[in-house]
Amino acid sequence: TSRMWSLTKKFGPDSALFTAEYTAGPTQLVTIVSGNVQVNTVARVLPTPLVLNGKDQFGHNVSGEKVTWTPAASSGTVQVAVDTTAADGSASALWTLGPLAINQSVTASVTGLTPVVFTATAKADTVAFVALLTGGGQAGAVGSQLPTPITIKVTDPFGNAVANAPVNFVDSLAGGGSGTVCSANTAADGTASTIWTLGNRAGSQLLPVPQGSSAATV
Numbered sequence: 001t002s003r004m005w006s007l008t009k010k011f012g013p014d015s016a017l018f019t020a021e022y023t024a025g026p027t028q029l030v031t032i033v034s035g036n037v038q039v040n041t042v043a044r045v046l047p048t049p050l051v052l053n054g055k056d057q058f059g060h061n062v063s064g065e066k067v068t069w070t071p072a073a074s075s076g077t078v079q080v081a082v083d084t085t086a087a088d089g090s091a092s093a094l095w096t097l098g099p100l101a102i103n104q105s106v107t108a109s110v111t112g113l114t115p116v117v118f119t120a121t122a123k124a125d126t127v128a129f130v131a132l133l134t135g136g137g138q139a140g141a142v143g144s145q146l147p148t149p150i151t152i153k154v155t156d157p158f159g160n161a162v163a164n165a166p167v168n169f170v171d172s173l174a175g176g177g178s179g180t181v182c183s184a185n186t187a188a189d190g191t192a193s194t195i196w197t198l199g200n201r202a203g204s205q206l207l208p209v210p211q212g213s214s215a216a217t218v
Contacts, residue, residue: 127156
């Protein structure tokens, strides 16, 4: 600035002012801005968009750079598969998780650079189903303990195991049996078990096993 002022003073109205405008160079660095390491229910849109930023070698934001968003296997979908960076060097995508309760990921790629990876943890949905795994259709003398445990599994609508779901093993009819476990929360694999001792009522005995937070019963 001082050099331009000096020229203006010396030459007066005959002076010339030269200006220049820089443009950012090619993208050299891509970094994650926000949206990484989120947790949400399976098959839901993550609340925070995935956002990255691209800069040239001098740290200037790069606009117009193509970004390709690629979900990993079983990792759902992104709203836009290919995007370009805006004036502030940013690109973003909305991510809908896949239906499996697993760790999921989306890779953002710019040609010639190391991709960045966004991750998310998908949790099982609300309880929808209770299934009998073992213990049905047994027979024994009245008052005897059945040899095979009665084991149930609680899953969400996508087949994911639901942990910590309350279940009850209680015969509601007079003369029915009793279990070593009457109330329990499912384990990490969605299962719960009890050993059933038959009641003193001859004939068929039924053991309804309802899941406490839904109407699902086996």
